[in-house]
Amino acid sequence: MRTVAFVNHKGGVGKTACSLSFAEGLARKGFKVVLADLDQQMNATQCAGYRDTEGKNTVYDMLMGAKTAAETIQDAPFGAILPGDVLVADAEAELSRLDTPLMMLKDSLESIESYGYDYCIIDCPPSLGYVTRNAMVAADDLVVVVQPDEASVTGFARIWEACERTRSNRHLNPSLNLSGILLNGFDWNRRLSKRMACELPGFAAEFGTRLFNTKIRSCEALRQAQASSKSVFEYAPACNAAVDFSEFVEEYLEGEGRAA
Numbered sequence: 001m002r003t004v005a006f007v008n009h010k011g012g013v014g015k016t017a018c019s020l021s022f023a024e025g026l027a028r029k030g031f032k033v034v035l036a037d038l039d040q041q042m043n044a045t046q047c048a049g050y051r052d053t054e055g056k057n058t059v060y061d062m063l064m065g066a067k068t069a070a071e072t073i074q075d076a077p078f079g080a081i082l083p084g085d086v087l088v089a090d091a092e093a094e095l096s097r098l099d100t101p102l103m104m105l106k107d108s109l110e111s112i113e114s115y116g117y118d119y120c121i122i123d124c125p126p127s128l129g130y131v132t133r134n135a136m137v138a139a140d141d142l143v144v145v146v147q148p149d150e151a152s153v154t155g156f157a158r159i160w161e162a163c164e165r166t167r168s169n170r171h172l173n174p175s176l177n178l179s180g181i182l183l184n185g186f187d188w189n190r191r192l193s194k195r196m197a198c199e200l201p202g203f204a205a206e207f208g209t210r211l212f213n214t215k216i217r218s219c220e221a222l223r224q225a226q227a228s229s230k231s232v233f234e235y236a237p238a239c240n241a242a243v244d245f246s247e248f249v250e251e252y253l254e255g256e257g258r259a260a
């Protein structure tokens, strides 16, 4: 099982849209996918068909060490989901009191290693606190979602530092791969979008990573799909974002040598 986390401490950049569409895109290619919803807004969980998680185990229980992923996993249209929880908002303080606060997610995911999932996709909250750092410890690959604005560039150094802290500790995750930067909300008609598309490859290289060639265009249908708790592929399969996400999945798989 290869684990891919979508991160950025900045809110509203499209982590949920990208992780969900990536999970869907991989499932449409025939891969067996599970999505871990660490975003307390629980959009991905709702898109998987769960209005609430009453009576169900959630990622909060996993983070607290109370339940394993095997005890938490639920079916979803794209495969399976580890349901989100509004309580994840409280997890930061509670994790800080545990003995191994950064290992909780990785430890609990071990229980589904034998289930035959090809990919575990993690939708992270907008912070670089314990919850996101748990994702960094559990992940093989990190995809940093950015929007075409200056703040994305200035904020990137903090993400890289968190990644380095995870890599430099042999007990955490020395093989964590900073897979690349995914530009989301791209608009060829905007000067800033075009400038970022030119500048980001060089910027990414300075941090030992790359800008994915595929850019996810700004797309109203994607916004509407998310607002109606639907997958963009189901809601508007021919829209720009659906096309871009399919391309992104191909680009990612090519990087892994797994393209069809």
Ligand SMILES: Nc1ncnc2c1ncn2[C@@H]1O[C@H](COP(=O)(O)OP(=O)(O)OP(=O)(O)O)[C@@H](O)[C@H]1O
Residues within 6 Å of the ligand: 010, 011, 012, 013, 014, 015, 016, 017, 018, 039, 041, 043, 124, 125, 126, 184, 185, 186, 216, 217, 218, 219, 220, 222, 223, 224, 226, 227, 241
């Ligand atoms: N490419 C896009 N085109 C149009 N709207 C988009 C695009 N990507 C994301 N959005 C919209 O922007 C809003 C924020 O996106 P999303 O919830 O995915 O961000 P996020 O990074 O997960 O936010 P948070 O940090 O709060 O978890 C949503 O309404 C979403 O539908």
Ligand SMILES: [Mg+2]
Residues within 6 Å of the ligand: 015, 016, 017, 039, 041, 123, 124, 125
């Ligand atoms: Mg989100």
